Amino acid sequence: MTQFLLLILDVVALAAKLYPDVVAAIHAIQTSTTTSEEERVQALEALRAQLTNDVARVAAVTFKDV
Amino acid sequence: MTVQRAAMAGAVLWLALLWGGLAGCASAKPALVVSGTTLHVAADTFVETAALMDKALDTGAVTPAQYAAWSTFGRRYQVAYPLAVKAWEIAVQTDGSASTQTAAETISALVSELAAFYVQASLAITRPPGGTP
DSSP states (O other): OHHHHHHHHHHHHHHHHHHHHHHHHHHHHHHHHHSOHHHHHHHHHHHHHHHHHHHHHHHHOOOOOO | OHHHHHHHHHHHHHHHHHHHHHHTOOSHHHHHHHHHHHHHHHHHHHHHHHHHHHHHHHTTSSOHHHHHHHHHHHHHHHHHHHHHHHHHHHHHHTTSOHHHHHHHHHHHHHHHHHHHHHHHHHHHHHSOTTSOO
8 A cells, every 4th residue: 555655656746747848748739739820930940949959958968987 | 666667657658648749730830849849858858867867876776787778878869869850850841741750750769768767767866775666
């Protein structure tokens, strides 16, 4: 029973951690289906700039020697 | 065992969310907005997982072998991520094409593995070594 409760707490904690990503994904889906063509083009341009920055952030990650 | 089950559940949940978003879009631009956002979220998750794994190794919450598996995956991710972004950019330039699907498939494969490491690191940090199995 205790292990079951701990598992529930784990799932709740993970849901809380993932919450901003879930919100972002839902927002993207809403944006993609409800906005005008011009707004979509602007969203794609903003994403392109963001992803350029993301590529640099991913490349900057380092790993420890084990 | 609990950690492995939770990791698997997290990975499945994550993938279901991403594919649900992609599958809901029939035309090119909406799908590109969703896949671009997915790529952005995947970068955030990778950077956060890296920080969690470093912390978990420092505190003994993950073993060197577990960290080595993460490190191997992470280096592969660093090679694949820019290629996925490039495929996405080509898809944007061509207003949607086969590369849209390529970008989605590439990032989906990466994210499924990344989600498992993310959950593993999150659980390891929140639970002391030798705690609940």
